Amino acid sequence: MSAPLLTVDDLRVTFPTRTGEVQAVRGVSFTLGRERLGIVGESGSGKSQTGRAIMGLTPGHAKITASKLEFDGIDLLKATPKQRRDLRGKRIGMILQDPKYSLNPVMTIGKQIIETLLAHEKLSRSEARERALKMLEAVQIRDPERVFGLYPNEVSGGMGQRVMIAMMLICGPEMLIADEPTSALDVTVQLDVLSILDKLVAERGMGLVFISHDLRLVSSFCDRVIVMYAGRIVEELPSADLAQAKHPYTQGLLNCLPTIGTDRHPLPVLERKAEWSA
Amino acid sequence: MKMGKMTDRTALSVRDMVVTFDEYVALDKVSVDVATGESFGIVGESGSGKSTLLRAVAGLNRFDEGTLSVDGRTYRSGSRDKEFYRTVQMVFQDPYGSLHPRQTVDRLLLEPLAIHGFDDIDGRIARALDEVGLGAGFRFRYSHQLSGGQRQRIAIARALILEPKILLLDEPTSALDASIQAEILNLLEQARKDRNLTFVMVSHDLGVISHMCERVAVMKNGRIVETVPVEALEKRAFSEDYTRQLLVASEGFRRG
Numbered sequence: 001m002s003a004p005l006l007t008v009d010d011l012r013v014t015f016p017t018r019t020g021e022v023q024a025v026r027g028v029s030f031t032l033g034r035e036r037l038g039i040v041g042e043s044g045s046g047k048s049q050t051g052r053a054i055m056g057l058t059p060g061h062a063k064i065t066a067s068k069l070e071f072d073g074i075d076l077l078k079a080t081p082k083q084r085r086d087l088r089g090k091r092i093g094m095i096l097q098d099p100k101y102s103l104n105p106v107m108t109i110g111k112q113i114i115e116t117l118l119a120h121e122k123l124s125r126s127e128a129r130e131r132a133l134k135m136l137e138a139v140q141i142r143d144p145e146r147v148f149g150l151y152p153n154e155v156s157g158g159m160g161q162r163v164m165i166a167m168m169l170i171c172g173p174e175m176l177i178a179d180e181p182t183s184a185l186d187v188t189v190q191l192d193v194l195s196i197l198d199k200l201v202a203e204r205g206m207g208l209v210f211i212s213h214d215l216r217l218v219s220s221f222c223d224r225v226i227v228m229y230a231g232r233i234v235e236e237l238p239s240a241d242l243a244q245a246k247h248p249y250t251q252g253l254l255n256c257l258p259t260i261g262t263d264r265h266p267l268p269v270l271e272r273k274a275e276w277s278a
Numbered sequence: 279m280k281m282g283k284m285t286d287r288t289a290l291s292v293r294d295m296v297v298t299f300d301e302y303v304a305l306d307k308v309s310v311d312v313a314t315g316e317s318f319g320i321v322g323e324s325g326s327g328k329s330t331l332l333r334a335v336a337g338l339n340r341f342d343e344g345t346l347s348v349d350g351r352t353y354r355s356g357s358r359d360k361e362f363y364r365t366v367q368m369v370f371q372d373p374y375g376s377l378h379p380r381q382t383v384d385r386l387l388l389e390p391l392a393i394h395g396f397d398d399i400d401g402r403i404a405r406a407l408d409e410v411g412l413g414a415g416f417r418f419r420y421s422h423q424l425s426g427g428q429r430q431r432i433a434i435a436r437a438l439i440l441e442p443k444i445l446l447l448d449e450p451t452s453a454l455d456a457s458i459q460a461e462i463l464n465l466l467e468q469a470r471k472d473r474n475l476t477f478v479m480v481s482h483d484l485g486v487i488s489h490m491c492e493r494v495a496v497m498k499n500g501r502i503v504e505t506v507p508v509e510a511l512e513k514r515a516f517s518e519d520y521t522r523q524l525l526v527a528s529e530g531f532r533r534g
């Protein structure tokens with residue numbers, strides 16, 4: 001096997017707060033090749049903060065350490081802010097969990113896509129406009145002409161997510177961290193968006209980190225899955241084997257999904273054990 | 279729906295509601311009747327107008343045409359009085375936009391209680407945090423210091439703390455992992471039973487809808503294309519092709 005695209009070894013992210021330290025990520029290690037890696041886990045378990053640390057988007061007052069954090073041979077912790085910015089714009093992309101929040105609220109959707117496009121390629125304005133509209137169409141936005149002229153607060157939740165995805169497609173990154181990229185999409189559009197990501201992995205050899213709460217999606221879409229709990233990885237397994245998970249947290253997760261045609265009131269809930277977060 | 283239910287047992291009645299943004303018609307003559315104590319689901323395409331409908335009911339969007347009555351009172355397009363928000367609370371789709379990032383959790387929960395003159399504020403805040411699975415340790419965090427799912431739980435606590443009669447829930451659990459989703463759904467269901475609450479719930483998870491709701495409306499292009507009892511999902515007893523597509527897609531991703 002060739003060298004992995006990304007190596008994360010013993011990553012830790014700690015926030016000082018008024019009421020003491022919050023250890024958001026406590027020793028996470030994994031590697032990513034040109035594959036689809038899923039990350040699932042408890043709300044607050046450190047999934048987003050892991051992604052942000054890789055991107056260099058951790059809030060300034062937080063403390064990050066790792067024995068290794070390397071992208072394609074580049075030591076990310078030693079990289080200068082400028083090097084990291086360059087990586088972010090070109091080689092590594094992230095779809096943030098809060099799509100609308102990460103768009104510029106005072107610039108129309110179309111203008112934002114065009115600016116991103118022009119930062120990457122030499123095009124005329126009208127060519128750029130044409131391409132931006134095509135992108136919106138590719139992510140199944142109906143009526144791209146209209147959406148082009150809207151401000152972020154004027155689009156629906158799922159449209160905001162797809163705008164973020166469209167911007168990512170323009171950058172054509174070698175590695176993409178997608179944090180809940182489809183949580184606001186109706187299921188049919190969800191599958192269309194996954195097909196686009198799937199193609200990028202299969203055809204362009206992109207490495208994809210797919211953070212999601214949706215176990216059905218992760219198990220059917222990803223190659224491998226990492227399960228996080230309280231800042232650590234508690235289990236890693238091929239996605240297809242998710243149903244045979246060993247850790248009681250993962251087993252519990254699968255058991256508390258409501259499904260059509262089952263009548264379980266109240267739903268079973270997890271009994272969290274102190275030793276899981278030890 | 280039968281007009282027989284249109285009596286004082288109706289919690290929410292929307293008739294021929296039209297919402298436009300410039301020339302764009304976001305809601306095109308939508309009618310919905312929800313009985314008191316009922317849990318009513320809404321599914322549908324992204325951009326089909328689900329959030330717009332809830333927001334128009336909550337007075338956060340204007341509506342251009344149609345009528346709205348809530349808990350026996352008629353409302354016009356535009357802002358709502360204090361009494362309305364005692365009766366109706368909304369959980370927004372976007373937990374980032376709906377909570378002020380520079381406010382502590384304590385402040386976020388205290389404010390509605392103070393506005394409506396509640397007693398035992400301290401006890402209520404502590405209980406509310408406990409109910410959504412966030413302990414006292416979160417009380418003095420700022421909302422920008424929370425994860426996505428933690429923020430969503432604060433939004434749910436904030437809606438429940440006023441003990442409203444009607445809850446408008448826009449994708450309340452799509453930011454939550456399955457275990458916390460189960461806890462929140464159980465909490466909502468229990469609250470509904472205890473207080474005869476009425477729910478209008480938007481979700482794209484048909485499993486969640488069929489677990490929580492008695493009836494479900496399917497929206498497309500600003501219209502309700504059909505309304506069926508949730509049992510119809512299991513029995514596949516619906517007429518719209520789009521409903522079928524939703525069901526098939528909810529089974530997961532197929533590479534092919």
Ligand SMILES: Nc1ncnc2c1ncn2[C@@H]1O[C@H](COP(=O)(O)OP(=O)(O)OP(=O)(O)O)[C@@H](O)[C@H]1O
Nearest residue numbers: 015024043044045046047048049423424425426427
């Ligand atoms: N600025 C901050 N200050 C203090 N604690 C923080 C800050 N940002 C995040 N945290 C905490 O770090 C932990 C991990 O957060 P993270 O956003 O990575 O969770 P997550 O796994 O993505 O959860 P979710 O599924 O709910 O999005 C959480 O407990 C959160 O409260």
Ligand SMILES: Nc1ncnc2c1ncn2[C@@H]1O[C@H](COP(=O)(O)OP(=O)(O)OP(=O)(O)O)[C@@H](O)[C@H]1O
Nearest residue numbers: 154155156157158299304324325326327328329330
């Ligand atoms: N303030 C606004 N200005 C212009 N258009 C708007 C505004 N608010 C909503 N719209 C449009 O109305 C349509 C319906 O939006 P809405 O948010 O109701 O969709 P939704 O069904 O909730 O979708 P999703 O599942 O993606 O959240 C969208 O096309 C959106 O762009």
Ligand SMILES: [Mg+2]
Nearest residue numbers: 048097425426
């Ligand atoms: Mg997160």
Ligand SMILES: [Mg+2]
Nearest residue numbers: 156157329371
């Ligand atoms: Mg919406």
